[in-house]
Amino acid sequence: MDFIFKLCLIFVLLKVVPSKSIRNDTDTDSRMELMETSMEKMEQRILNLTNEVTKLSKRKKDEHVMFYVTLSSDITLNQRSIVKFNEIQYEEGANLNSGDGVFVSPVSGVFMFAWTIRTSSGKIIYTELMVDNVVKATQILQPGSSVPKIQTTQFVICRVNEGDHVWIETGKGFTSENFFDEYYSSKSSFMGILIHRF
Structure with a gap:
């Protein structure tokens, strides 16, 4: 100046x-x-x-809004529980609270969100991407007993308005116990990237 x-x-x-x-x-x-x-x-x-x-x-x-967070340990969650990704690995221009696992968008725009869920044999995890209490996508992971550990990733592109709350939560069906398995550096994670701002 x-x-x-x-x-x-x-x-x-x-x-x-x-x-x-x-x-x-x-x-x-x-x-x-x-x-x-x-x-x-x-x-x-x-x-x-x-x-x-x-x-x-x-x-x-x-214009540079992005975050990447992971889970620090194994957890088991009931139905309709927010997955509190508590390790912030990277954050730029984002507003993600690692205490409650909720991202609050600072801008209106098109975002790409992805979340990776990891579990072990015989366990089921049912998760949903929520944007202001609206389900934008679901992911169901149900490995058989012959699969020791497995993980999958779901990608979603959707519009988010400034001030919208975005999070991952367990669904209301399939299982009452959602077991997230963390094995060494392979962890369940959640990320978001602003693609286009309105």
Whole structure:
């Protein structure tokens, strides 16, 4: 900001001081009035530039909204439970609360969401992507007893409005116990990326 101010000041001084009308004019009051007018114009230009820089920086921040979170340990959840992905691996311009597992969109736009669910043999997991209490997609994972561990990923592209809440929760059917198995670095995860802003 100091750089912009100095640049504008130099520009005004170069434009005002060498002016032929000022050099030829011996009236001090006229020169002072002209300087004051020039300073007011410069202040207005600096204010306009400051507002533009603020808008551009906010727009850049809003255009880069993404997050990637994982589960830190094995959990078993009942039906209609929010999956609280509690390890934030990456976040930029996003507003994801690792305490409750809910993402609040800072902008309106088209997002891509994906969630990976991992479980072990004989277990069932039924999950849904929710956007303000509306189911946008479901994922059901039901490995047989001969499969020791398995994971699947579901991708969804959908419109989200500014302030909408987005989360993964267990569904209301298929099983009353949803077992999320975390094995070394292979974890259940949830991610979202802004594709296009409105």
